[in-house]
Amino acid sequence: TQLLEQSPQFLSIQEGENLTVYCNSSSVFSSLQWYRQEPGEGPVLLVTVVTGGEVKKLKRLTFQFGDARKDSSLHITAAQPGDTGLYLCAGVRGAQKLVFGQGTRLTINP
């Protein structure tokens, strides 16, 4: 069973559109992280959210941590082809063991 469920798993949209990716769990995490991974490369950390209800912005990307610290969302405004990639959410549990969601493969078409 997947501890962190991401949706959608695949998303293909046109340049300029907005999108939201969700990361949900029935478990509470001390923090949630979002990563972006390119093919054949390691995940690169985008942001860490720690406080319930926290919102962080990274240019056109907005990350939100749920009030109960069980879920998170990533919203991209005016998507660009350079945003194409695999987006992974990951929750921190225990001795900093990071548990990943299955990822959202995002394709932005010019």
Added chain:
Amino acid sequence: AAGVIQSPRHLIKEKRETATLKCYPIPRHDTVYWYQQGPGQDPQFLISFYEKMQSDKGSIPDRFSAQQFSDYHSELNMSSLELGDSALYFCASSEAVLGKLFFGSGTQLSVL
């Protein structure tokens, strides 16, 4: 800035052979994590070390072992390789207090 270094970048082995993957963490990072990512899969946690001691264990097979050395680099030893071991193996490091993980580029292991 220095990143996590993994070697080798690619490795091809045959069934029942052994393999050793190496990871050099970012300087001053004392915690190392190993993850396995199968094709189209999310990274699965294998094992982690803090200050040269195993700190957490995930879905690491008994055929695999790992350790962290005095210079904080880590090695993942894999024996009796199986076809299903073919995957991308990532190492990540962090400063224990901050908890932010920085990943290496991975070792692509192919078992034939």
